[in-house]
Amino acid sequence: MxxxxxxxxxxxxxxxxxxxxxxxxxxxxxxxxxxxxxxxxxxxxxxxxxxxxxxxxxxxxxxxxxxxxxxxxxxxxxxxxxxEIDEKDVEDHFDAVKAIRNTPDDILAPFKTQMKSTIEGMSSDKKINWxxxxxxxxxxxxxxxxxxxxxxxxxxxxxxxxxxxxxxxxxxxxxxxxxxxxxxxxxxxxxxxxxxxxxxxxxxxxxxx
Known part of the structure; x- marks a missing residue:
């Protein structure tokens, strides 16, 4: 089919x-x-x-x-x-990116910082809905x-x-x-x-x- x-x-x-x-x-x-x-x-x-x-x-x-x-x-x-969704989820994700792709920290840092800020800025309800x-x-x-x-x-x-x-x-x-x-x-x-x-x-x- x-x-x-x-x-x-x-x-x-x-x-x-x-x-x-x-x-x-x-x-x-x-x-x-x-x-x-x-x-x-x-x-x-x-x-x-x-x-x-x-x-x-x-x-x-x-x-x-x-x-x-x-x-x-x-x-x-x-x-x-x-x-619960918090910065540990972000840290774990970027640790995996670094391990799997061997991406340097200086490349990952800006995106990781931005993502942490986004997650921290969400209310609990918004995180659940997301x-x-x-x-x-x-x-x-x-x-x-x-x-x-x-x-x-x-x-x-x-x-x-x-x-x-x-x-x-x-x-x-x-x-x-x-x-x-x-x-x-x-x-x-x-x-x-x-x-x-x-x-x-x-x-x-x-x-x-």
């Missing part, structure tokens, strides 16, 4: 085949795709929690408004943001990769983040959940798989100047 065919093939899967797990190779592909997501300033203030254990996932259904995708999918991916937008970028990237790899998924905002955070003890890792993305393979009797996509004509969504 072409990439457009793949994007037409994908849909928000409502019913997964719980007997068909993703391979380790497929899971690794999704992990690497998440890690390679484009993020603002190159700062990776996100983490992805991969939940394979069905007992754990069963306990999360009540906090997901009863949506069975959470447990019936092969794996549940939870995109999280850091509760990081949350990065999580949506990551989700979009994962959805496209899943379409290309013919992996089904269901992007979800419909859950109670505070309850999920508590159930998984995410505060221990300094994280808060933002989005969930069950992944696996569609059930043969998921009626939504055969629904035609409803989209506006391209002429209504694209402006050419």
């Amino acid at each position: 072409t990439i457009i065919d793949n994007l037409k093939w994908r849909y928000a899967t409502k019913k997964f085949d719980s007997s068909k797990p993703l391979s380790e190779t497929q899971i690794q592909t999704l992990k690497e795709a998440f890690n390679l997501t484009a993020v603002s300033y190159g700062l990776q203030t996100l983490k992805m929690v991969v939940v394979a254990d069905k007992t754990i996932r069963e306990s999360l259904v009540e906090f997901s408004y009863g949506q069975r995708q959470v447990v019936d999918a092969s794996h549940l991916l939870i995109l999280c943001i850091q509760n 990081a949350t937008r990065q999580a949506y970028i990551a989700l979009g990237n994962l959805m496209t990769v899943c379409a290309v790899e013919e992996i089904d998924g269901c992007p979800m905002e419909g859950f109670i983040p505070s309850a999920i955070d508590k159930a998984l003890n995410l505060n221990k890792y300094g994280l808060s959940s933002v989005l969930m993305f069950p992944v696996g393979f569609r059930a043969v009797d998921d009626m939504f798989a055969d629904f035609k996509k409803v989209r506006k004509p391209i002429s209504d969504t694209i402006i050419e100047l």
Whole structure:
């Protein structure tokens, strides 16, 4: 299939085949795709929690408004943001740049100083909103990769983040959940798989100047 065919093939899967797990190779592909997501300033203030254990996932259904995708999918991916973003994140990023690219300190210093100033000038709410937008970028990237790899998924905002955070003890890792993305393979009797996509004509969504 072409990439457009793949994007037409994908849909928000409502019913997964719980007997068909993703391979380790497929899971690794999704992990690497998440890690390679484009993020603002190159700062990776996100983490992805991969939940394979069905007992754990069963306990999360009540906090997901009863949506069975959470447990019936092969794996549940939870995109999280850091509760705190500060100059240490900047320092760690530039340490990695220096180590990987062997860039001299005098070249990095101006950009590092500017980035620290930007982060320090953000309110806590602005940092949370900023990081949350990065999580949506990551989700979009994962959805496209899943379409290309013919992996089904269901992007979800419909859950109670505070309850999920508590159930998984995410505060221990300094994280808060933002989005969930069950992944696996569609059930043969998921009626939504055969629904035609409803989209506006391209002429209504694209402006050419």
